Each structure stands twice: as structure tokens, then as C-alpha cells.
Amino acid sequence: MAESITPPTTSKTEGVPAGLWMRCPDCGDMLFKKVVDENLLVCPACQYHFRVGARARMNQLCDEGTFEELFSDIEPVDPLEFVDKKAYADRIKSEQFKSKEKDALLSGRGFIKGRPLVLAVMDPNFMMGSMGSVVGEKLTRSIELAAEELLPLVIVSCSGGARMQESTLSLMQMAKTSAALGRLDDAGCLFISLLTDPTTGGVTASFSMLGDFIIAEPKALIGFAGPRTIWNTIKQELPEGFQRSEFLRDKGFVDFIVHRKDLRSEIARLIDYCGK
Amino acid sequence: MATATLEPKDVPETRPALRHTLGFEQPLAKLEAQVQELEALQSNKRLDYTAEIRQLRNNYTSLLKKTYENLTPWETVQVARHPQRPQFRDYIDLFCREFREIHGDRRFADDKAIVAGLARLGGHKVMLIGHHKGRDTKEKIACNFGCAHPEGYRKALRCMKLAEKFGLPVVTLVDTAGAYPGIGSEERGVAEAIAVNMMEMSRLRTPIVSVVTGEGGSGGAIGIAVADKVAMMEHAWYSVISPEGCSGILWKGSENAPDAAAALKLTSRDLKQIGIIDTAIPEPLGGAHRDPHTAAHSLEQYISKTLRDLKRCKIENLLERRYEKFRNLGIYLEKGARASARAG
Numbered sequence: 001m002a003e004s005i006t007p008p009t010t011s012k013t014e015g016v017p018a019g020l021w022m023r024c025p026d027c028g029d030m031l032f033k034k035v036v037d038e039n040l041l042v043c044p045a046c047q048y049h050f051r052v053g054a055r056a057r058m059n060q061l062c063d064e065g066t067f068e069e070l071f072s073d074i075e076p077v078d079p080l081e082f083v084d085k086k087a088y089a090d091r092i093k094s095e096q097f098k099s100k101e102k103d104a105l106l107s108g109r110g111f112i113k114g115r116p117l118v119l120a121v122m123d124p125n126f127m128m129g130s131m132g133s134v135v136g137e138k139l140t141r142s143i144e145l146a147a148e149e150l151l152p153l154v155i156v157s158c159s160g161g162a163r164m165q166e167s168t169l170s171l172m173q174m175a176k177t178s179a180a181l182g183r184l185d186d187a188g189c190l191f192i193s194l195l196t197d198p199t200t201g202g203v204t205a206s207f208s209m210l211g212d213f214i215i216a217e218p219k220a221l222i223g224f225a226g227p228r229t230i231w232n233t234i235k236q237e238l239p240e241g242f243q244r245s246e247f248l249r250d251k252g253f254v255d256f257i258v259h260r261k262d263l264r265s266e267i268a269r270l271i272d273y274c275g276k
Numbered sequence: 277m278a279t280a281t282l283e284p285k286d287v288p289e290t291r292p293a294l295r296h297t298l299g300f301e302q303p304l305a306k307l308e309a310q311v312q313e314l315e316a317l318q319s320n321k322r323l324d325y326t327a328e329i330r331q332l333r334n335n336y337t338s339l340l341k342k343t344y345e346n347l348t349p350w351e352t353v354q355v356a357r358h359p360q361r362p363q364f365r366d367y368i369d370l371f372c373r374e375f376r377e378i379h380g381d382r383r384f385a386d387d388k389a390i391v392a393g394l395a396r397l398g399g400h401k402v403m404l405i406g407h408h409k410g411r412d413t414k415e416k417i418a419c420n421f422g423c424a425h426p427e428g429y430r431k432a433l434r435c436m437k438l439a440e441k442f443g444l445p446v447v448t449l450v451d452t453a454g455a456y457p458g459i460g461s462e463e464r465g466v467a468e469a470i471a472v473n474m475m476e477m478s479r480l481r482t483p484i485v486s487v488v489t490g491e492g493g494s495g496g497a498i499g500i501a502v503a504d505k506v507a508m509m510e511h512a513w514y515s516v517i518s519p520e521g522c523s524g525i526l527w528k529g530s531e532n533a534p535d536a537a538a539a540l541k542l543t544s545r546d547l548k549q550i551g552i553i554d555t556a557i558p559e560p561l562g563g564a565h566r567d568p569h570t571a572a573h574s575l576e577q578y579i580s581k582t583l584r585d586l587k588r589c590k591i592e593n594l595l596e597r598r599y600e601k602f603r604n605l606g607i608y609l610e611k612g613a614r615a616s617a618r619a620g
Contacts, residue, residue, distance in 0.1 A: 066364060079550070079607035080541045093423040140603065162494075162516045168552050171494065171516040172605040175502045177470055179478030179602050186479070201366035202516065205468035205495040207453075210475055221303035224495070225457030225465035229521070232456045245464060253465045 024048050024206060040260045043249055049217050049260055051197060053099075054106035054123035057156055060217045061119065061264060062110035069108040070145070071138045076103050079133070088165040089129070099125040103134035104159070107142045109151075113268040114276065118146040121156040122203070127140025130160035131203055132166035139207060143180040143191075152190040152275045157208040161201020174206035190274045192267060195222050195245070195254065209253070213270055215263075216245035216254045295565065298360045300351050302341065304562075306337040340562045347511070350534035352543050353519055355511040355563045356490045363585065364406040364449055367489070370572035372521055374499070375404070378435055380427075384464060387428030387522055388419045391502070392435040397447065398580030403439035405432045405500060406449030406489075422491075423456035426469035429499050433473050436480055445483040445583050446498045469595040470499035477502035478602065481612050483586035483594060485579055488512045489564075492542075504598050505582050507555040508544040509575065511563050512554070515542035552605065590607035 002023050006183040023032050026048035036043065041050040082088040096102060099214065102149055104126040110119050120142040122129040131139075139155065159244045160169040184191055193211025195204075197220035208214075216222060219264050223243035227256035230238065241247045296304045311332045340444070342465060347355065355361070363430055368375045377393040407424065412418030424489050430450070439446045444544040455590040471599040479501075486503035492514030515522075519537035520530045527535065543557035557578050570583070570615035586594065 033284045073611045075609045075611070077607060077609050080539070083537050084522075084536070084539060126570055133608045137606050137608055149568045164517055164522050165515050166539070166607075168514055168547060169550065169605065169607060171498055171514075171603060172552060174471075174495065175474045175478065175498055176605055178474035179502070182475040183599070185475070202495055205470040205499075206474060207471070209468040209471040210467070223462050225462065225468075226457065228459045230459070230462070234459070236459065238459065242459070251463050251465070253468055265510065 002132070002272050008231045010109070018221075027158070035115070041258050043174050047218065047259070049197065050218065051124045053125045054101065054104075054121040054156075057121045058106055058108075058119065060260070061112060061154070061156075061267070063112065066111040068107055068110065070108065071107050071141050074102070074134050074137055076132060079169060080165070081252055082165040082167070089204075091165070099123065101126050103138075104129045104131070105135040107138045107139045112154075112264055114153070115268055115271045117152040117154060117267075117271065117275075118142050118149075119154050119156070122158045124158045125164060129157075129247075130161060130170075131159060131173050132163035132170045133173065135147065135163075136170075136176050138147075139173075139177045140180045143177065143184050143207075145190055146191075147180075147184045147187040150187065150189060152192065152214035152271050153184065154192045154194060155207060155211075156194045156196060156198040157203055158196045158201040159199060159201070161203055173203065174202050177207040178210060180201075181207055185212075186222065190271065192270055193261070196220050198222070201222070212274065213254050214221070214253070215266065216248065216257050217263075218245055218257055219258060220245045222254070293528075298351070298354050298358065300343065300354070304336065304340055304484050307339065311336065328532050343399070344409075344511075344562055347535040348534070349513075349540070349543055350519065352511050353491075353513050353537050355565070357512050358563065358565040360568075361490055362564050362571055363411065363451060364408040365411075365594065367406075367449065367521040367575065368395065368404070370569060371576035372404070372452075375592060378431075378438075381430035382554050383430055384427045385425075386529050387425050387431060389424035392431055394444070395447075398576050400580065400583050400584075401444055402583070403435050403444050403446045405435055405446065406450075407452040407496075407500075409451060414576050418438075420456050422452045423454060424496060424499075425456050425458075425461045426450065426464045426466040428468070429455075429469035429473050432500050433469075433476055436477065436482075436484075437457060437522050440482045443482060443585065446480065446482070446484045446503075446577070447579055447583070448503065448515075450486060450488040450495045450497045450501050451490035452520075453491050454493035455499065467495075468545070471493045472587075473499045474502050478599060479595060481591050481595065482599075483583060484585070485582050487575065487579070488514045488553075489575070491518075502598075502602065503603070504594055505554045505587050506552070507557055507578060507582075508553050509557050509571070510544050510559040512544060513542040514538075514544075514547055514609075515540045528547060537571035550607075574586055609610055 024043040027046035072113045076091040104123045107120040191212050193214045193218040199222045244255050318572040319327045373396040375395045407422045408484040409422030411417035412447040471611035486501040486506045488548045491568040522536035523532040547553045548556050560567035
């Protein structure tokens with residue numbers, strides 16, 4: 001189910017403000033933006049993990065200067081001429097202008113602590129990281145590249161789910177990426193799925209949940225149906241911490257939770273155990 | 277008695293009085309009522325209304341044809357949800373010579389929203405799996421109205437693995453508004469269950485045919501619909517989200533569901549055109565709910581023929597084609613390469 005996730009407000013993402021200060025939405029502290037940036041966009045006071053744009057995430061993860069972007073020529077079109085309150089064609093333009101990205105996924109090769117790998121990172125700044133044809137195609141090419149060159153693959157999920165404006169084409173990306181991961185699995189390659197806030201809907205229900213290892217950042221919202229949909233359906237209070245990383249770990253669907261500052265060493269460790 | 281002259285064939289429906297009338301079917305219902313009234317008069321008072329009745333029936337048939345040939349996407353959604361539309365267990369009764377139901381996922385429970393079992397269908401022995409919404413209130417509640425929990429998807433996969441092991445083709449019939457959105461469903465990993473099903477179906481070493489018979493709601497649908505051939509009944513719908521859900525998110529209210537239904541391009545005609553489905557299976561005039569037998573027959577014919585074709589292929593070729601089928605779905609622009617890649 002494609003989910004409704006509140007679009008990132010400026011207080012939650014990078015690229016915030018012209019201003020020098022920002023407020024932590026969790027503990028409410030006023031933070032000096034530069035300090036937060038240097039702290040990998042984590043609140044120094046309460047360790048709240050802010051959402052990270054794809055390029056910033058790639059820089060955080062890869063050894064400096066090693067990221068080589070691939071499949072960057074793939075651009076979205078409006079295949080169904082979808083119009084809601086706004087035409088999808090116009091939405092694409094304004095999202096591209098706002099995010100300076102063509103769509104919601106950045107992919108390529110890089111190194112983490114000297115270990116070569118293929119990376120694909122979803123971008124919450126473009127239509128809330130939703131998956132349409134472009135995201136699905138770039139993911140699939142990344143997966144196929146990893147299988148072909150027997151490289152480890154890391155996918156960072158950050159998404160509201162499948163993109164409604166491409167309807168069933170978006171739904172098909174779930175099958176397409178899952179099928180590609182089946183081949184990667186057959187090739188014996190390592191796939192690390194990193195779940196960040198938020199990972200929901202058709203993204204959770206496809207590649208995100210197919211990692212050999214599934215890592216989550218602390219307190220990320222991870223689920224299939226969004227909390228609002230569930231509440232609307234069953235009109236029942238949701239348990240405390242429902243659909244957060246820690247909840248999923250306790251229910252057995254996340255292998256471990258890793259603080260942002262430890263992600264590089266954790267990925268390197270897994271590659272040392274399981275990479276080809 | 278003049279009734280003898282009335283050909284039953286003139287009327288596509290059998291029990292109009294018991295049939296639920298959809299909003300846009302009101303003019304049809306009025307004509308049906310008039311026919312019934314005249315028929316009653318004719319038999320009670322021994323008056324001859326043969327000509328009038330014939331005229332009314334002709335009007336009825338042409339209006340029915342006109343209505344159903346020009347259904348709006350939102351009307352299609354309503355037809356797909358018609359309470360008397362044949363469901364999984366109806367189809368079993370109508371076209372399976374035998375059905376041995378298999379219960380449970382051997383992990384947690386037996387989800388009644390997805391039914392699975394060994395079946396004989398048009399000369400084939402198959403593993404038949406599908407959503408069942410329930411026909412009366414009690415059954416509907418037991419089936420969660422066709423919204424499956426993770427255990428339903430895991431039961432489906434367990435049965436598919438059995439089919440693979442014993443060389444039986446898999447047939448899935450999709451009819452769900454979506455996977456169940458609830459606490460237990462999330463706690464037991466409905467997203468993981470759907471994801472694993474798609475991955476495993478993409479490499480399952482036996483032929484798979486999937487047909488969306490009613491509603492094809494999102495991940496809950498595709499969780500059992502990664503197949504060599506994917507078809508839809510003519511008046512089924514298949515989409516990333518229900519029109520109501522889409523309206524709620526993009527229009528901030530459910531009253532725009534008809535607009536969302538149109539925007540989502542969820543009809544069999546649209547999806548055939550985009551290349552997402554291979555076949556739209558024609559329904560009897562006025563929809564499957566007017567004539568479940570004919571609908572079941574068409575469905576059975578399609579499945580039988582498709583299985584015959586698929587069984588002739590080497591499994592390696594089949595798997596390669598199945599992969600490519602989904603691999604090629606997606607429409608985007610790529611500079612420097614082909615001007616535009618499009619759906620296969």
C-alpha cells in the first residue's frame with residue numbers, strides 16, 4: 001500500500017534554512033546547524049537522527065572521493081498523465097527544482113573503509129523518496145551490477161512507499177527489484193539493507209525486507225501500512241513504539257540497530273565476514 | 277400461456293430480484309422491474325403483453341450493453357466489488373473437478389483470506405491459490421473481507437514450494453482490497469512476507485499463471501501475482517492503491533475516489549495497453565455477477581490454454597522470460613540511450 005508520510009518539513013531534513021540554528025524535533029534543543037552537520041545530522045544532545053538527503057548520505061558512507069555515480073541519465077516521465085490536485089508532470093519539475101535531483105534515488109559504486117561495493121540511496125527530498133519507474137530501474141541496474149561483478153550491495157531505504165502517480169507501474173517495481181534480488185541471492189552476493197526514517201509501504205514490502213542483513217537506524221519508522229491507515233481501519237490504540245526500529249528488532253524483522261556514526265564500520269565488518 | 281415464447285437467452289441474468297443493484301445500474305433495474313410487472317400481469321390476468329415485454333427486453337439488453345461498454349473507471353471498481361461477483365470458492369465450485377484444501381503456514385495460523393489447495397482444472401493438476409472475501413457476514417469476518425495477514429502469504433508460498441517440488445503448475449486468483457492493515461499483521465511482518473513471495477515466485481521452477489478476478493489492491497495483490505502470464509477479468513481493477521486510499525492522500529478526503537480511479541489507470545483495458553497484463557478475459561454482458569457460469573467458463577478456458585502453452589516451455593526459458601517480463605516494466609526517459617524505454 002502506498003503510504004502517506006508527512007513530507008519532510010524543513011526542521012527535519014538537511015538543506016535547512018538559511019539560518020544558523022535549528023531545533024531538534026525530539027528533545028526541542030536549539031542546535032547550531034554546523035555542529036549538527038558535522039555530527040552526521042544527529043542531535044548531539046539526544047541522538048535524534050535527522051533525515052539525510054541522498055548525496056549527503058552517500059558522502060557520509062563512502063570513503064572520501066570514492067563515490068562514482070551511475071545510471072544518472074535516467075529521468076522520470078509522466079506515463080499515465082496523472083493529475084490530482086496538481087499534474088504529475090508539474091510535480092516532477094518542481095521536485096527537481098527543489099531537490100536538484102532527477103528523481104528519488106542516487107546509485108553508483110564506492111568504497112567503504114577500502115572495500116569496494118555498489119550503493120543505492122533513496123532521497124527523502126524528492127517526493128518523499130517514493131518509488132516509481134526511475135527508482136525501480138536504477139535499483140535493478142545496481143542489483144544487476146553487483147551480481148555481475150560479485151560486489152556487495154548496500155541499499156539505503158528512506159521512502160513513503162510506491163509512487164501513486166505512476167500507479168501500477170510503481171507496483172511492478174516491487175516485483176522487478178525483488179526478482180533482481182533473487183538473482184543476486186543466486187549469485188551468492190551480500191546484500192545489506194539499511195532502513196532509515198521512514199521506510200514504509202511498497203518499499204518495505206519489497207527490496208527493503210530482502211536483505212541478507214537488515215540494519216535500521218535508531219527509532220526509524222518502519223512498516224507496511226502507515227499508522228494512520230491502521231488507526232482508520234481498526235480504531236485501536238497502537239502500542240508504544242509501534243513500527244519503530246526497536247519494535248521491529250524485538251519482533252524479529254531487523255537484525256540490529258546501528259547509530260549513524262557506526263554505520264561505516266558495521267558495513268565493513270559484514271563485508272569482511274560475508275562479502276565475496 | 278405466452279411465457280413459453282420467451283427465450284431465456286433474451287435476458288442475460290437469472291435472478292434479477294435477488295441481485296444487488298449498483299448505483300449506476302438503477303435505470304437497468306427499473307426496466308427489469310417493468311418486465312417483471314408485465315410478466316406478472318400476463319400470467320395472473322391472462323393478458324397478452326408479449327410484444328411489450330419483448331420491446332422492454334430489447335431496450336434492457338441494449339442499455340445493458342451501452343452501460344457496460346462505457347463503464348467509467350469508478351463504475352468498474354464498483355463492479356469488481358459487487359457482492360454477488362463470483363469469488364474464489366465459487367470458481368472452485370464452478371470449474372474444479374476436485375479441490376483438496378491445504379491449511380496453514382506451519383508458522384502461525386491458517387489465514388482464511390487466502391485459500392490454497394490441490395485442484396483438477398480443465399485436465400490439469402494444479403496448485404490453486406487465491407484470495408477469498410467471504411460470501412455471508414460470518415464468512416466475511418472469518419476471511420477479513422479478503423485482506424490477508426502475513427500467514428496467508430506464507431501459506432501461499434509454502435504451497436507454491438510444494439508445487440515446485442512435485443512439478444505442479446501454480447494458478448493464483450487475486451481478489452483483495454489489500455493486505456490487512458493492523459497490529460498483528462505488522463508485528464508478524466506482512467511486508468516481509470509479501471517481499472519474500474515476490475522474490476521466490478520470480479524464481480519458482482514451475483509455470484505460474486495469475487488472474488486478477490476482482491480487486492487487485494496493491495502489495496496484497498502482487499504478493500501472489502508474480503507469474504509467467506498475468507491476466508485480469510474484464511471488470512477487475514489492479515492498482516498500487518485503492519481509489520479511496522489515493523484520494524485520501526492526494527486529495528485529502530475520500531470524496532475524490534472517482535477522480536482517483538480515473539487517474540490511476542486501473543482498468544483491464546488500460547493495463548493491457550500499458551503492457552502490465554497479458555490478457556483481459558471478457559466477462560459476460562453486464563459483468564460476472566449476472567452470469568457466474570459464463571464468467572467461470574471463460575476463466576477456466578484461459579487458464580487451461582495458458583497452462584498448456586507454458587508446460588511446453590523449458591523451465592530455464594520460462595524463468596528467463598518471467599524475469600525479463602517484470603524487468604522490462606517501467607516507463608522512463610534515458611538520455612544517450614534509446615530515447616525512451618517503455619513497458620514491455
